[in-house]
Amino acid sequence: SYVLTQPPSVSVAPGQTARITCGGNNIGSKSVHWYQQKPGQAPVLVVYDDSDRPSGIPERFSGSNSGNTATLTISRVEAGDEADYYCQVWDSSSDHPYVFGTGTKVTVL
């Protein structure tokens, strides 16, 4: 089945920019979605279809996708952004069609 690889951790100072990558074979041909999960809480969709934001998600969250890498960018990072982040795709040709990345822990220094 399709594999999505994320760095285990990313550290960023408040006010700076965090970039979380999601690697997959020709991922640029798929729609990528991103979720934020804080401890003890359910995941929350923060970016869908590569770069769209659900209502209520700050503009500081943005996404891009090309080639073999998708990226979630968090600008002007705040303490409240500290969480685990997961990318996810729908691989329509697979017998395991909904795949999550390995997850990235974002730490705000």
Place this chain on the structure above:
Amino acid sequence: EVQLVESGGGLVQPGGSLKLSCAASGFTFSGSAMHWVRQASGKGLEWVGRIRSKANSYATAYAASVKGRFTISRDDSKNTAYLQMNSLKTEDTAVYYCTRQGGSYGDFDYWGQGTLVTVSS
């Protein structure tokens, strides 16, 4: 306001069965594909399976790890989705989330709070 509320989790012995429910409100449940996603303690998210709407023949799909043991169903008259889990293994221990598929490309736009399933003797 969209709400998804899971119930039915608990402690079960290996080889046993459990049925989870997901009560939905705040949206047109009958028109939505519903999924189950699980997360073992300290681990990542794992897709379990999904059921499509009546318009899509209630088609189901499952992860290889649960295929043949888990069954997803729905009752549109009750706005409820179900996850029947049989032949449970210790590795099925996890928090189980009910989610709604938001768009055509498989995103999950709303999630329940999750229900814990513990498989242990």
